[in-house]
Amino acid sequence: MASLYSVLLRWLEKNRGIIVVLVVLPLSVVFSAYVRLRQAALRWLAAGPQLHDSRVIKIQAQVKRWAQRKPSERKLLCTARPNWQSLSTTFFRKDLCEQISLPLYNILNLDEKNLVLRVEPLVTVGQVTSYLVPRGYTLAVCLEVAEATLGGLAMGVGMTTYSHKVGLYQESVVSYDVVLGDGSLVTATATNDHSDLYYTLPWSHGTLGFLVALELKIIRIKPHLKLEYIPVRGQKQYCDLMRRVSGALDASAPTPDYVEATVFSKHSAVVMVGTFSDVPDHERHKVIPFCNNPFFRYLFGFLLPPKIAFLKFTTTPGVRAMTFTKQVFQDIVLPMNQLEDQINKSEELFDIYPLLVYPCRIYDHGPNRGQLRPPRQDQLVPGARYAMFNDLGVYGVPRPVMLKKPYDAVKHMRLMERFTRDCGGYAFLYADTFMTRQEFEEMFDLTAYERCRTKYCAEGAFPHLYDKTKPEIDVVEVGKRYIDPL
Template identity: 30%
Template sequence: MSDLETPLRPKRKTAVVDFLVQFRWIVVIFVVLPISFTMYFLTYLGDIRSEMKSYKRRQKEHDENVQKVVKRLKDRNPSKDGLVCTARKPWIAVGMRNVDYKRARHFEVDLSAFRNVLEIDQERMIAKVEPLVNMGQITRVTVPLNLALAVVAEFDDLTVGGLINGYGIEGSSHIYGLFSDTVVAYEIVLADGQVVRATRDNEYSDLFYAIPWSQGTLGLLVSAEIKLIPIKEYMRLTYKPVVGNLKEIAQAYSDSFAPRDGDQDNPEKVPDFVETMIYTPTEAVCMTGRYASKEEAKKKGNVINEVGWWFKPWFYQHAEKALKKGEFVEYIPTRDYYHRHTRSIYWEGKLILPFADQWWFRFLLGWMMPPKISLLKATQGEAIRNYYHDNHVIQDMLVPLYKVGDALEWVHHEMEVYPIWLCPHRMYKNPIKTMIYTEPGFEQHRRQGDTHYSQMYTDVGVYYAPGPVLRGEVFDGAEAVRRMENWLIENHGFQPQYAVSELNEKNFWRMFDAGHYENCRRKYGAVGTFMSVYYKSKKGRKTEKEVQEAEQAILETPIAEGSVLAFTDDGVLPVSLVFDALRELGTEKCEPQIVTLSSSNQLPVGSSAVDIVFTLCRSIEFPNEQLLGEISRVLKPGGTVLIYKISDASTGETDKTTSVLERKLLLSGFLEAKALQVKSSLPSELSFGVKAKKPSWKIGSSFALKKTTKALPKIQINDDSDLIDEDSLLTEEDLKKPQLLSSDCEVGSTRKACKNCICGRAEEEQKVEKLGSTVDLSNFKSQCGSCGLGDAFRCATCPFKGLPPFKPGEKVSLSANFLTADI
């Protein structure tokens, strides 16, 4: 879109509500501001009292409060009580979406006690906090230690629980990702009252990846362990003006933090903090910040700007000076910088109190700013609330970095909202496909800001009254948001659910991925206990009947015939290909879950969790033995593994590869490995496939062996049969005792044959006597010529039988012990 001309709109008729909105500042000054200041002060005192307690005592109180929550959940009667939600009032929320689901009958669980910082572990660089701890509280504890959360959201009132279950971003998100990406562990109370600790690599890793963006619909968050980083006392902030069209502004914004050479992880090239504010279609200011020490900030000539004082100009107006002043640098105390947008609520404060940015108001009443958003919502009434929905925009558009220019042009054409806030954030390529996910195959393009493990996104913050409203023209806010949501779906963008949404259920799950979320809902018993994330975010009032019908519909939805896990080594795995392959095998209903393999070849799924594993591979070595073992682990007993190959090899090579795959599967413990014929309905690049089954028993299973005892054959004996007595077969000679021959061989140095010799000694003695102890062979002539060769060549009647070989004419002497026994 290059045409920035906005459509012509007719003038809007003025109504009573316009005057209520115009003079609402009276209620804000005399009611909302005093009450807000009182609430801020009381909250501050509560935080100070909490900080005075030891970590050990805070942890003990935390454990007691968790047990109260567990008891409360176990006391719930599912057949009589409504769905579970927190006891917080509907209007007490920072988001602009009213919590309409609480207007229906529900089962309340009080979490108001969970507002303590439980521990600051400086060795592990972890902060353990409860869900109602807000950003102002955590920075008040960590910044004096020169520590901070990796991502600190701008508003003081934003809570840890809201930023985890919903959406949280800050100027450091281009390095660390969203707020939920910096969480190390969650402590969750499940629907059945079980308390679990979920991390990215323990048995509840699936729950760990499902919690972000779930809006508290999987369990009750009672604590979180969050990553800490070392910081310095000041932020060195550079203000750089940019003049050009929206596409040029988008490119300048990208260049401010994303090196064009792709060296995104180089801290020398990438600043610690980034944000850009666009004031008009042709003017913007890019701000980049780096942590600086106190010594550096206080060097001669450096400018220190303590923007946290109530009388200081609002930050967005101060940054706008760069458009006239040119590029400049100043040092801001780190904590003041973290909360730079709090006092003015970005630039929304200008609409709430039109003169609040004037110097006299800042000096006189600026110390009471800002008004609490929850009180603004509580005092607005139904008419003003509907007015803001129709004539006001508070939306965040999360879009890939390379599409920021298109998004800016779309916003200008459809809404004409200025200023616009730009803040980048990394979206990590997780091992599990979560509700928000990167574009498939982004790593192959390596666009500006991307790495092999993350894609760079940008939050396009659209907060203010649209241009047509300011000009008194007709503007349909609901329709504009609906078109924005469709644009996001078409461009792989996402809409945070703190804002008002016009999405129907079908489009909601087109924007977000439901697979892993719904699997966890069923696995951990959230269905029927907690409301679904779509219904919780749905615009409008909810009656008790609507709530019950919605949850009953989820309960009655048939579970898919088979849960499918799919992965590939080919970069991109089209979902349609998975469906087509499974359809050929007769599996129509399934819930494919496409995951990305880690370097350790570990599948991010629990043991015996899926029915079918589908893999598309190009390499002959994929899957290897380790991966086949992982496939066997995640498959249910009797589950199926399908391996399709992409190959340009000849038929002979294909047959060889098929046999190799079959052998690998059999050696890995699979059964019935056989080749599959690729049918014409599948893509032509699929050369062949192999299918195998996991045995129908689990490893370690035991079976009781049924001992079968065969009965002895029954012999029917008839009296008439002829039986033989064995004794009658023996003769008298057989019954005589055998007489052993007595041996009378003489024992001595030489032994002689005994009487009645039967061992052959007598024959040997006779032979010696016949030949003599010495035989003269000088004149002997052998008739056969073999007598002297030895017994092997002598005749049976040879007189030299038993004598050693000799040569004719040679005198043969027999040794003295020739006749001595060998043993």
């Protein structure tokens, strides 16, 4: 039986595209339909938002019962949400923790006067977009991944093509309601007595408390978005254009509403800019390896894209190992004044194209005000208290792997992490990281985080940030076994 199981796993790993088409895509469609029906039922019952306080009291009761046990009988706390529903590439060992149920899926209030939306943490981007857009609004930082939860983004990180105007997702958060490790409930804002918690909850990944509600800034939108695609030849030319249209050279310069670039090679890119419009513009200006086949697109194209959660659900140990030994899936936050260096380093280490690039403000909130260190003085935009960074999205199979050459993926990822630290940048922690604890603390400022763990009863109640976000397996050891080509 063990031999048969191994053969089946190898077949699943080699034919992942077939599994995605036959299993993941249908599940994605059914799950989306379920979510829509559930939302309609909640609206019809009109009881979801009104029962928010009682749901929070039940969550507090769960945590208080845990806190009353003897220390030797307590496991670390985490949410009961299944690992496969998370957008992180890692599989945190929730089976070793006390899992707390958080049935918090509702939009609570829309304040159109102050442009603030209050929601429960498991509301998804798709749900909130369907609610806001018909009313003429959208989130100030609204990701493209429909199944991402607003609470998950708040405890982790979010960045989008509007971030050159607003910054990271955390800059759009007005307040957090959090149940602490002793069962108490606090509200954290930038100006109240819990402002230290307000600044350390982003990038904490659920290691300081349970988020039960949050308020987010929204923006007014117009009915249409005019997109312009600008092909550019020459690395300096497209890097300079990105710095100009994002406002990285002058804080007072006008900028389009949305900015991103697709880099197709070291010397060619397409810069995309979008602006809100009242009228339509009539002018014309690797998971599924066979997805571009016309036959596939005709028969199955309407099912795309697959839900990330179900891709994770069908991940076998071999596929998991390949996610960091044969593939690269990384979003990295780096200073835009070194955009050329980023692209050159990515080509040197991975030789993957196209690359995704879009800009984002990183604000200087002062020292020890969260896990992100203040931008360096040479990175600040003239006339502003923020620097213009960018997301560098590297997704795909490194060229040496495609050419069946030996490739030490772990070594190359660690070199990329060292480059990121040297630049004063940050690795997104929902992707696999390869840093030691010392290297992690060089990249992130944990001074305020450690203080908050003690002050807000997180020590001994929740896992540490490093332990929560590091891969669940020894990536270095596994990487050694996968250096040779298949």
